[in-house]
Each structure stands twice: as C-alpha cells, then as structure tokens.
Amino acid sequence: MRIGLGLLVLGCMALVSLLIGVIDLTQTNRSDVWPLIRDSRFPRTVATLLTGAALAIAGQIMQTIARNRFVEPMTAGTGQGAALGILLSVALVPGAPLGLQMGLASATALCSSLGFFALIRRLPPTQPLLVPLVGLIYGGVIGAAVTYAAYQTDMLQFIEIWMNGEFSGTLRGRYELLWLAGLAALLSYLVADQFSILGLGEQVSLNLGLRYRQVVLLGLIMISIVSGLTVVTVGMIPFVGLVVPNLISRLAGDNLRRALPLTAIAGAGLVLAADILGRLVIYPFEMPVGTVIGIVGALMFLWLLYGSTRLAR
Amino acid sequence: MIDIDGVSYRIGGQQILRDVSLRIAPGGVVALIGPNGAGKSTLLSLIARLQALQSGRISVNGLPVGQVADDALARVLAILPQDLTVTSRLTVRDLVGFGRYPYHKGRPTAQDDALVADALRSFDLEDIAGRVLETLSGGQRQRAFVAMAYAQDTAYLLLDEPLNNLDIAASRALMTRLQMLAAEKGRTVIIVLHDINYAAAYADRIIALKEGQVIADGPPRQIITDGLLQDVFETGAKVFRVDDRPVVLV
Amino acid sequence: MHGRIAALGCILFAACAAYLSIGARGDWEFVLAFRAQKLGGLLLVAVAMSWATLIFQTITNNRILTPSIMGFDALYLLLLSAMVWGLGAQSYRALPAQGLMAANVVLLCGAALVLFGALLRSGRDDLMRMVLTGVVLSVLFRSITAYLQRMIDPNEYAVIQAASFARFSAVAVDLLLLSALLTLLACAAIWQIRHRLDVLALGPVLSTSLGEDPTRGQWRVLILVAILVSVSTALVGPVTFFGLLVTSLTYQVMNTPRHALLLPAAALMGGIILVGGQTVMERLLGLATPLSVVVEFLGGLVFLMLLLRRQR
Numbered sequence: 001m002r003i004g005l006g007l008l009v010l011g012c013m014a015l016v017s018l019l020i021g022v023i024d025l026t027q028t029n030r031s032d033v034w035p036l037i038r039d040s041r042f043p044r045t046v047a048t049l050l051t052g053a054a055l056a057i058a059g060q061i062m063q064t065i066a067r068n069r070f071v072e073p074m075t076a077g078t079g080q081g082a083a084l085g086i087l088l089s090v091a092l093v094p095g096a097p098l099g100l101q102m103g104l105a106s107a108t109a110l111c112s113s114l115g116f117f118a119l120i121r122r123l124p125p126t127q128p129l130l131v132p133l134v135g136l137i138y139g140g141v142i143g144a145a146v147t148y149a150a151y152q153t154d155m156l157q158f159i160e161i162w163m164n165g166e167f168s169g170t171l172r173g174r175y176e177l178l179w180l181a182g183l184a185a186l187l188s189y190l191v192a193d194q195f196s197i198l199g200l201g202e203q204v205s206l207n208l209g210l211r212y213r214q215v216v217l218l219g220l221i222m223i224s225i226v227s228g229l230t231v232v233t234v235g236m237i238p239f240v241g242l243v244v245p246n247l248i249s250r251l252a253g254d255n256l257r258r259a260l261p262l263t264a265i266a267g268a269g270l271v272l273a274a275d276i277l278g279r280l281v282i283y284p285f286e287m288p289v290g291t292v293i294g295i296v297g298a299l300m301f302l303w304l305l306y307g308s309t310r311l312a313r
Numbered sequence: 314m315i316d317i318d319g320v321s322y323r324i325g326g327q328q329i330l331r332d333v334s335l336r337i338a339p340g341g342v343v344a345l346i347g348p349n350g351a352g353k354s355t356l357l358s359l360i361a362r363l364q365a366l367q368s369g370r371i372s373v374n375g376l377p378v379g380q381v382a383d384d385a386l387a388r389v390l391a392i393l394p395q396d397l398t399v400t401s402r403l404t405v406r407d408l409v410g411f412g413r414y415p416y417h418k419g420r421p422t423a424q425d426d427a428l429v430a431d432a433l434r435s436f437d438l439e440d441i442a443g444r445v446l447e448t449l450s451g452g453q454r455q456r457a458f459v460a461m462a463y464a465q466d467t468a469y470l471l472l473d474e475p476l477n478n479l480d481i482a483a484s485r486a487l488m489t490r491l492q493m494l495a496a497e498k499g500r501t502v503i504i505v506l507h508d509i510n511y512a513a514a515y516a517d518r519i520i521a522l523k524e525g526q527v528i529a530d531g532p533p534r535q536i537i538t539d540g541l542l543q544d545v546f547e548t549g550a551k552v553f554r555v556d557d558r559p560v561v562l563v
Numbered sequence: 564m565h566g567r568i569a570a571l572g573c574i575l576f577a578a579c580a581a582y583l584s585i586g587a588r589g590d591w592e593f594v595l596a597f598r599a600q601k602l603g604g605l606l607l608v609a610v611a612m613s614w615a616t617l618i619f620q621t622i623t624n625n626r627i628l629t630p631s632i633m634g635f636d637a638l639y640l641l642l643l644s645a646m647v648w649g650l651g652a653q654s655y656r657a658l659p660a661q662g663l664m665a666a667n668v669v670l671l672c673g674a675a676l677v678l679f680g681a682l683l684r685s686g687r688d689d690l691m692r693m694v695l696t697g698v699v700l701s702v703l704f705r706s707i708t709a710y711l712q713r714m715i716d717p718n719e720y721a722v723i724q725a726a727s728f729a730r731f732s733a734v735a736v737d738l739l740l741l742s743a744l745l746t747l748l749a750c751a752a753i754w755q756i757r758h759r760l761d762v763l764a765l766g767p768v769l770s771t772s773l774g775e776d777p778t779r780g781q782w783r784v785l786i787l788v789a790i791l792v793s794v795s796t797a798l799v800g801p802v803t804f805f806g807l808l809v810t811s812l813t814y815q816v817m818n819t820p821r822h823a824l825l826l827p828a829a830a831l832m833g834g835i836i837l838v839g840g841q842t843v844m845e846r847l848l849g850l851a852t853p854l855s856v857v858v859e860f861l862g863g864l865v866f867l868m869l870l871l872r873r874q875r
Contacts, residue, residue, distance in 0.1 A: 070695075122871060129691040134870060136698050140803075141863035144856050151852040164709070238702070287713050294706030301699050305692060363771055387774030394768035401764050401820035411765065415774045419758025465773070 056267025059241020072241030081112025239297025452483025616806030804862020
C-alpha cells in the first residue's frame with residue numbers, strides 16, 4: 001500500500017522532471033522533442049532516481065553494519081576515498097575509460113570503508129555520537145589528501161566536480177554505469193534478511209549460523225561499488241544515506257525486507273526533489289544538487305540529533 | 314548563620330523543593346541526607362549559587378545569595394565539586410593556591426603564600442605538593458581539594474557526596490578532617506551524604522529531606538531511628554546503638 | 564617555562580627572517596615591503612586564531628573543541644555572503660572592504676552569542692553531541708554559503724573554492740589595518756582577564772566557588788572569540804584545524820595551566836607553524852599545494868587522535 005503510493009508520487013515527480021530544463025519543450029519543434037528527452041531529460045531523471053535509491057540503501061546497509069544510526073558512506077570517508085581513486089586513475093592513466101575509473105574508485109572506496117570500520121571498532125558503545133564525528137573528520141582528512149594530490153597533479157578543477165555532486169552533465173552514454181548501482185542496491189534487497197541479522201551484532205549472528213564476516217564484506221563491497229559509481233558519474237551527494245534510512249526507520253521499523261523498498265523510493269524522491277528545486281531556483285541556471293542537499297540534509301541531521309529521545313542503536 | 318526562607322524549586326515539570334525553611338547556625342558538621350530525588354544536592358547548589366533561586370531567599374552571614382557580588386560570597390562560602398577531574402595539568406600547590414584567588418585576584422602576596430603553605434602543612438600535602446593531580450589517588454586528590462577550600466578561609470564549606478569514589482580508609486580520613494575543621498578551626502561544614510552511617514558517626518546535626526521537604530532535623534542520636542528510616546527511606550533496616558552512636562544495619 | 568617561550572620566540576624570529584629573505588629576486592626594497600605586509604597578515608592570523616582557540620577551550624573545559632570546529636569561521640563567511648546577496652552585487656562592490664568587515668564582525672558577535680551561547684549552555688553534559696553539532700553546523704553554513712554565492716553569480720566556480728579553503732599565500736592586505744586594530748583590542752582585553760581565565764579553566768563549580776561566574780565569563784569570551792575569528796577569516800579564509808593544532812602543541816610544550824604563559828606561547832607557536840610552514844612550502848619545496856591543505860590534513864589527524872585517545 002505505502003509502496004504503491006510512493007511509486008505513484010515518484011512517477012509524478014519524474015514526469016515533472018522530464019518537463020523542466022533550460023530549453024522550453026513547448027517552444028521546440030516536434031522533431032526535436034524526442035531527441036531532447038531521450039538524450040538529456042530522461043537520462044537525467046533516471047540517473048537522479050537511481051542515485052537517490054542506491055545512496056539511501058547504501059546508507060541503510062552501512063548503518064546496519066556499524067550498528068549506529070548516524071553514518072553513511074559520503075560522510076564517513078567512503079566518498080572521499082572514491083574521489084581519490086578517480087584522481088589516481090586519471091593521473092596515472094590519462095584518458096582512462098569510465099570502467100577503469102569506476103573500478104579504481106570502488107577499490108579505494110572499499111579501502112576507506114575498511115579503514116573507517118577499523119577506527120570505530122575501538123570506540124566504546126556508550127558514545128554513539130562519536131562514530132559519526134569520527135566519520136566526518138576522517139572524511140575531511142582523506143578529502144585534504146585528495147585536494148593535496150589534485151594540487152600536485154594540477155587537477156583541482158576536476159575534483160571540485162567530484163566533491164560537489166550535480167546532475168547537469170548527465171547525458172545518454174554518460175550515465176549508464178548508474179544502472180549497476182541500482183543493480184547492487186537490488187542485490188542487497190535480496191539478501192536483506194541476512195543484513196537484518198547482521199544488525200543484531202557479531203555474537204548473535206554467529207549464533208544464528210550467519211557467516212558474519214562474509215556478509216559484512218559483501219555489504220562493504222556493495223557500499224563501495226555504489227559510492228564509486230555515484231562519485232564517478234555525478235559526484236558526492238552527502239546526507240542522503242543518513243537521513244532517509246532514519247526517517248523510514250521511524251515509519252516502518254528496522255526489518256530490512258520491509259524497509260528497504262521504502263528507503264529506495266524515499267531516497268530517489270529526495271534526490272529528485274532536490275534536483276528539480278536546483279533547476280528552478282535560479283532558472284535558467286542550476287544549483288548543484290550537492291549544495292541543495294547539503295543544506296536540507298544538514299538541517300535534517302540536526303533535527304535527528306535534537307528532536308529525538310532515542311539516539312543510536 | 315545561613316538563612317533559608319521559603320525556597321521552592323522546579324526542574325522541568327517536577328517540583329524538587331517545596332517551601333524549605335532552615336537556619337544553619339555556624340559551627341559543626343551538618344549532614345543532609347535523604348533518598349534519591351529528595352532535593353539535597355539541589356538545596357546545596359542553591360546555597361552555593363551554582364543555580365539561580367526561583368522563589369524564596371537564602372542569605373549567608375547576612376549576604377543575600379544571588380544579589381551580592383560573587384567574590385564577596387567567595388570569601389564566606391566554598392564549594393567542593395563532586396567531580397574531581399580538572400582539565401589543566403595542575404600540581405597540588407597550584408590547586409591549593411587557587412583557594413586564595415578571591416583575595417588576590419591573580420596577584421598573590423606574601424601573606425597568601427604563607428596561608429597556602431599552612432594549608433599544605435595542615436593536610437599533610439607537603440610531600441606531594443609538586444605532583445600533578447592526575448597522578449594522585451582518589452583520597453589524596455580529595456585531600457588536596459579540601460586543602461584548597463581551607464586556604465579559601467571561608468566560614469562555610471559545602472560538599473556534595475564527596476565519599477562516592479573513596480574507599481573506606483579515604484572516607485574515614487576525610488570525614489575526620491572535616492570534623493577537625495569544624496571543631497578546631499571553627500568552620501561550618503555542610504555535607505550531602507549518601508551513607509547514613511557516616512552521617513551518624515561524624516555529623517553534629519542531621520537534616521533529612523524527602524520529596525523536597527525537611528522531614529527531620531536534629532542531632533544524630535535523636536534523628537537516626539527505625540521510624541525515620543521507614544518514613545524517609547521507606548526501608549525496614551534496623552538501628553542499633555554502639556558506643557552511644559546509632560549504627561544502621563544495612 | 565620562560566626559557567621555553569624565549570626559545571619559541573627565537574624560532575619564530577628565524578622563520579620570519581627566512582620568509583622575508585629566501586628566494587627574493589629583484590628590487591630588495593620592493594620585495595621586502597611586499598613580503599612584510601603578507602608577513603604581518605600571517606602573524607595577525609596566528610595570534611588571533613591561537614588566542615581565540617585557547618580561550619574557547621578554557622571556557623568549554625575541554626581540549627578537542629575549537630571555534631572553527633564549531634563553525635565560527637563558516638558562519639562569518641555565511642554572514643558575509645548573505646550581506647552581499649542582500650545588498651546586491653553592485654552595491655557590494657561600491658562599499659569599502661573595511662566597512663563590510665566591521666559590519667560583519669558585529670553580526671558575527673551577535674550570532675555567536677545567540678547560537679553558540681545557547682549550545683554551550685545546553686550542551687555541557689553531552690560533549691560529543693556538541694562537537695558533532697558544531698561539525699554539522701559547519702557543513703550547513705558552508706552549503707548555504709555555496710548556495711548564496713551561486714545565487715549571486717551562477718557562473719563562478721571559483722567563489723566556492725574561496726569558501727572552503729584558506730589561502731595563506733594571498734593575504735587580504737587592504738584589511739590589515741582594521742584587522743590589526745581589532746586584534747590589538749581583543750588581545751588587550753584577553754590579557755587583562757588572564758587570571759580570571761585560569762579560574763574559569765577549573766570548571767563551573769570551582770570557578771563559582773572562587774567568585775567567578777562562569778556564565779558571565781562565557782559571554783565575554785564568546786565576543787572576543789568572534790572578533791578574533793572574524794579577523795583571521797577575513798584575512799585568509801577558513802582554517803578549520805589550525806587552532807586545534809596550535810593549542811595541542813602549546814599544551815605539550817608548556818606544562819603549565821597559567822594563561823599568562825600559555826597565551827604568549829600559543830601566539831609564537833601559531834606564528835612558527837604559519838610563517839615557517841609557508842616558507843617551507845612556498846619557497847623551499849616549491850610545492851603547488853597550499854599550506855592550508857597540509858594544516859587541515861595534520862590538524863584532522865590530531866583531532867582524530869585526541870578523540871580516540873579519550874576513550875581509553
């Protein structure tokens with residue numbers, strides 16, 4: 001029921017998104033409308049939906065693995081790690097194909113995630129807010145390293161694009177990798193039950209016969225692939241993976257099999273709404289979606305910190 | 314003389330103190346006891362101006378709390394915190410030296426130095442005067458803080474559950490010292506205590522609070538009875554007399 | 564302790580000499596005058612940020628929180644962008660830079676008292692939540708600033724960069740005079756209350772007991788912090804972890820709780836890091852990367868270490 005409603009709302013928003021752009025559809029010739037939609041509007045809308053859904057799910061998975069409600073890949077160093085990978089691939093292999101960039105980005109994203117989890121292992125469970133704090137600073141440190149490398153290789157312009165996500169450059173032929181992200185997110189849904197058990201902790205998981213380490217690794221790989229793909233294609237979009245799962249969790253609980261589809265829809269909706277807003281607010285210019293969500297997401301994060309009595313798991 | 318007149322206090326929606334009126338004459342050790350949430354710590358913090366009064370009046374030696382300048386009160390009242398951790402790396406001598414701050418405001422005179430030396434001597438701190446507080450045991454640290462309050466040369470000394478993190482040896486040592494301060498140096502010690510037996514053993518006067526009101530007020534022999542334990546703490550522990558001192562069998 | 568301060572002073576002197584002389588080509592007088600201005604700016608930033616961070620840590624009774632981490636400098640830039648957006652780009656360019664800065668300092672003082680005063684009052688018991696709030700507020704302020712700057716000039720990519728990283732190589736020399744005046748006034752006020760700060764560092768209970776009301780002290784300090792952070796941000800931009808780096812090193816070197824010693828040591832330490840670091844990076848290593856990136860990296864690591872070490 002809720003899923004149906006969500007999909008309906010999403011569909012309407014997608015339609016709106018197809019109609020908005022610099023070029024006024026009502027003014028163009030019949031013959032030019034279809035190519036415009038096929039090459040620019042449709043890829044952009046689909047890219048936005050896929051990115052939102054994948055980021056939200058990746059955030060949910062990360063929160064389950066970390067057993068903390070306030071983490072997500074883009075604010076725990078994974079996003080910056082992916083950016084480092086792209087930088088390395090472009091610097092070492094100029095003219096590298098998109099596939100190589102994505103591969104390296106995912107690999108470095110995985111390394112950053114492993115580093116993050118190694119760090120938070122040593123934190124006491126009595127200080128749940130320490131985890132997102134460490135994540136934010138850890139991400140900042142990696143970000144500084146990325147900036148350093150960008151300066152040295154004279155690629156500062158490029159990293160600006162990766163560090164602040166936007167969909168304005170999404171065209172047919174440039175965004176298809178995101179379908180992979182969608183696929184990764186779908187795969188997580190299929191093993192949702194295993195992730196749910198993971199959220200109960202290592203000892204309970206082992207007790208229930210779950211191959212704990214393998215599932216954790218699977219989850220981290222999935223998060224890294226999503227991060228790598230989104231950063232390569234559209235840049236870093238923060239907070240989606242953090243606030244969306246928290247909101248859905250309040251509405252629908254923590255049973256992942258029930259919550260993940262809603263999380264995906266809500267994530268897609270949030271990013272699409274932000275993109276539409278970004279296209280309208282200084283029309284015909286655009287506000288990058290990363291900036292819009294930076295504001296909305298930060299406000300929602302503060303609301304989660306202060307508005308609730310129940311903090312982290 | 315500490316005059317507490319019609320003091321009420323709420324936190325959030327809860328009434329913590331209800332129209333409390335007391336007079337604490339100078340001299341002796343006064344213990345505040347009562348169950349959790351009775352308002353003992355709140356009352357102490359109101360006297361010490363750690364929290365602002367909401368209704369009623371408190372005056373210390375004629376100085377109205379909340380209206381008089383802070384440093385005037387600092388020469389009459391000293392409070393010891395419950396939490397003895399200090400961020401900066403202070404030596405024992407540094408800490409005790411701070412006790413003179415209300416008088417020299419950062420520029421100590423020879424007299425101040427002499428008083429600090431006297432405090433260190435009185436509390437057996439001369440050997441460890443140069444050591445950093447963090448390296449001391451709980452009992453030593455507590456002693457250093459009391460020495461600081463002593464150097465502050467105030468008529469009243471307020472302590473909020475100082476025995477919480479001390480073992481039996483350190484607890485007895487501290488209470489003995491406080492008794493000595495009251496008896497020999499004429500200071501008045503007002504102390505919130507959790508353990509009734511320490512109150513019974515060392516206090517000259519016990520004030521029992523329950524749900525924000527004074528239920529009993531008097532010397533330990535008179536106050537610590539089976540009846541009081543039932544009324545105030547709602548527990549059926551028995552009180553025995555050992556060497557003319559009431560002892561609660563916990 | 565005084566010997567250590569003297570040693571720091573000598574090192575700073577050497578760093579300044581190196582900054583002025585190394586790699587200078589051409590007309591000596593011109594180069595010297597040019598570099599001296601930038602040096603003056605760097606020293607002002609060093610003093611301002613180090614003192615602001617030190618006194619802020621004193622009143623919050625902890626050593627991991629700094630005004631920059633709480634978002635003071637991000638707020639300064641936000642207010643500046645908001646002013647520009649409100650006034651309109653044309654009128655903005657017509658106003659003198661000094662006037663804008665002065666107006667912004669006043670705005671930041673007000674904002675600091677309201678926002679951070681409330682946060683400090685309510686947050687004393689939960690330090691982690693306060694720090695996390697500060698970090699998120701920084702992100703929020705930077706995002707709103709980026710938003711406003713895009714609204715002002717949708718084409719400019721470069722404006723966003725200015726809001727995210729400090730530039731120690733490009734000091735805003737037209738603001739030097741006003742900055743120097745503000746810094747002098749603020750530092751004099753801080754020096755005057757140095758003994759009070761020692762007492763405030765003992766924590767709210769003890770400082771009340773000794774006759775120093777922590778709340779009143781807090782107001783005063785927040786205003787001074789706001790003024791000093793404004794100066795630093797106006798001159799070189801936001802420097803998130805510089806303050807933390809300086810105070811951490813200062814506490815290590817100076818084993819004393821007295822502000823009369825800590826304050827001068829911190830200023831000298833800050834100067835050494837900035838001037839020495841800038842000389843090394845710009846002139847000796849000839850690196851393209853600005854010093855601010857290295858400071859953010861090192862400072863971030865120090866912050867992480869401090870966070871994790873507390874947990875033992």
